[in-house]
Amino acid sequence: MGFFEQIAVILQRYYPYFLDGVKNTLIIAAMSVVLGVVFGTLMAIMRMCRIKPLKWLAAAYIEFVRGTPLMVQLMFIFYGLPMVGIEFPDVSWIPNFSRFMAGIVAMSMNSCAYVAEVIRSGIQAVDEGQMEAARSIGFRYGESMRLVILPQAVKNILPALGNEFVTVIKESSIVSVIGISDLMYGTNGVIALTYRSLPCLAIAACIYFVLTFLSSRLIAYLEKRMKHGR
Amino acid sequence: MEDKSIIQVRGLCKSFGKLQVLNDISTDFQEKKVVSIIGPSGGGKSTFLRCLNLLEMPTSGSIVFDGVDLCSSDTDINAQRQKIGMVFQHFNLFSNMNVMRNLTIAPMRIRKKSQEEAEEMAMGFLRRMGLEDKADSYPSQLSGGQKQRIAIVRSLMMEPEVMLFDEPTSALDPEMIGEVLDVIKQLALEGMTMIIVTHEMRFAREVSDRILFLDGGRIDEDRGADEFFDDPHSPRLISFLKKVL
Ligand SMILES: Nc1ncnc2c1ncn2[C@@H]1O[C@H](COP(=O)(O)OP(=O)(O)OP(=O)(O)O)[C@@H](O)[C@H]1O
Ligand SMILES: [Mg+2]
Numbered sequence: 503m504g505f506f507e508q509i510a511v512i513l514q515r516y517y518p519y520f521l522d523g524v525k526n527t528l529i530i531a532a533m534s535v536v537l538g539v540v541f542g543t544l545m546a547i548m549r550m551c552r553i554k555p556l557k558w559l560a561a562a563y564i565e566f567v568r569g570t571p572l573m574v575q576l577m578f579i580f581y582g583l584p585m586v587g588i589e590f591p592d593v594s595w596i597p598n599f600s601r602f603m604a605g606i607v608a609m610s611m612n613s614c615a616y617v618a619e620v621i622r623s624g625i626q627a628v629d630e631g632q633m634e635a636a637r638s639i640g641f642r643y644g645e646s647m648r649l650v651i652l653p654q655a656v657k658n659i660l661p662a663l664g665n666e667f668v669t670v671i672k673e674s675s676i677v678s679v680i681g682i683s684d685l686m687y688g689t690n691g692v693i694a695l696t697y698r699s700l701p702c703l704a705i706a707a708c709i710y711f712v713l714t715f716l717s718s719r720l721i722a723y724l725e726k727r728m729k730h731g732r
Numbered sequence: 733m734e735d736k737s738i739i740q741v742r743g744l745c746k747s748f749g750k751l752q753v754l755n756d757i758s759t760d761f762q763e764k765k766v767v768s769i770i771g772p773s774g775g776g777k778s779t780f781l782r783c784l785n786l787l788e789m790p791t792s793g794s795i796v797f798d799g800v801d802l803c804s805s806d807t808d809i810n811a812q813r814q815k816i817g818m819v820f821q822h823f824n825l826f827s828n829m830n831v832m833r834n835l836t837i838a839p840m841r842i843r844k845k846s847q848e849e850a851e852e853m854a855m856g857f858l859r860r861m862g863l864e865d866k867a868d869s870y871p872s873q874l875s876g877g878q879k880q881r882i883a884i885v886r887s888l889m890m891e892p893e894v895m896l897f898d899e900p901t902s903a904l905d906p907e908m909i910g911e912v913l914d915v916i917k918q919l920a921l922e923g924m925t926m927i928i929v930t931h932e933m934r935f936a937r938e939v940s941d942r943i944l945f946l947d948g949g950r951i952d953e954d955r956g957a958d959e960f961f962d963d964p965h966s967p968r969l970i971s972f973l974k975k976v977l
Contacts, residue, residue: 629822629824631820631823631824632824632827634820634824635818635820635825635826635883636826637787637813638785638787638813638816638817638818639814639818639842639886639887639890640810640811640813640814640838640842640890641810641838641841641842642810645841649826649837649841650826650828654827
């Protein structure tokens with residue numbers, strides 16, 4: 503049986519594994535990015551604020567998270583938190599809820615640091631003269647930010663956030679090591695049943711690629727529309 | 733006739749870390765007078781101008797504007813800045829807003845003007861400059877000369893008591909310098925108080941009542957416009973003028 507026939511047979515027989523995996527991968531990626539953006543925004547504000555301890559705390563967090571592997575962070579959350587008494591409850595109607603939560607918490611804590619940097623650099627990329635002009639005309643700092651700086655920064659930030667979503671989709675494959683049934687986990691399951699690792703991995707790679715490709719096309723499309731609308 | 737002084741600068745010093753950029757500057761600016769500041773690059777001209785509306789915080793010394801000490805901690809600096817227009821070398825129009833919005837946002841938000849009132853005022857200015865067809869354009873769609881004239885109007889919309897210009901024509905192509913200088917000359921005729929940093933010597937002589945030569949963080953010469961060029965005293969100014977004229 504040739505390679506492509508194998509793929510066809512595997513898909514025919516085991517597609518629910520892959521479908522289920524895709525669903526969970528997308529849920530985890532979406533949740534992580536949403537939480538990452540919310541907390542990343544707060545983190546960016548802390549990072550740029552004038553209160554020194556907050557600033558340092560945020561800077562340390564961002565540096566630390568960006569400087570350590572996601573795998574380590576994930577293990578830390580999954581095994582470490584229960585040890586200090588923080589456990590995610592099990593919910594009867596969502597299987598494996600506590601694992602899921604650990605995965606999402608770890609992914610979003612990670613994403614949060616990257617998003618904070620995206621926001622900070624998006625704001626810093628706005629020409630300094632814009633702030634000076636706003637201040638010199640008499641606007642307060644907050645007004646200058648809201649009326650002049652942020653609307654321009656958003657144009658730098660949104661595309662980078664789109665890339666972050668693509669990255670999170672790919673990186674989320676790591677949560678399979680704590681037993682979350684994402685696409686990678688499903689793929690491993692099918693490998694265990696069929697002993698055909700190469701075709702299974704090829705299927706997984708294609709699905710990941712389609713997911714990231716579609717996402718980045720969608721982002722590019724939104725970006726273009728935004729440019730026209732200014 | 734005694735001219736009324738509107739800005740008094742006393743013992744103004746400004747350092748960036750170890751680098752002292754302004755060194756004990758004291759001078760007055762009179763109402764309805766035009767003062768130009770010239771000097772070599774790095775002499776502190778921009779820094780001085782930026783201190784006058786506290787875009788830079790002086791290290792020591794005082795600046796009194798309209799009887800209010802700008803450096804005092806209980807001065808509302810935003811309220812003072814609204815009375816001081818500033819025009820930048822690189823225009824700094826708000827690039828997320830069209831021309832009309834650039835002109836009306838501050839009068840509407842700060843001066844609480846109605847939209848109709850602000851737009852009417854803006855249209856008046858635009859018509860005078862022949863730029864009424866640019867009201868809906870974005871800054872990126874304008875030429876340098878157009879941007880700078882709009883930037884001047886943006887400041888005028890706040891009806892300032894003083895206008896500061898930091899090399900308003902240095903970023904312009906030669907053929908656009910004239911249109912911007914004409915606007916500034918017109919303002920001078922209308923009695924606007926102005927402080928202008930410029931490298932345009934002919935223009936400075938033509939438009940100014942007084943010229944300051946700022947070099948090494950000090951005012952090295954402070955004369956009427958004609959004497960400044962015809963009878964300079966400071967040796968440094970003499971060699972500077974030899975180079976640029
Ligand atoms: N924010 C800053 N931080 C550190 N040094 C600065 C800063 N702004 C200006 N300087 C320094 O202060 C000195 C004076 O600068 P300034 O811009 O006032 O000169 P200038 O007379 O306007 O020169 P130019 O004609 O080139 O515009 C320069 O040596 C400059 O490097
Ligand atoms: Mg300068």
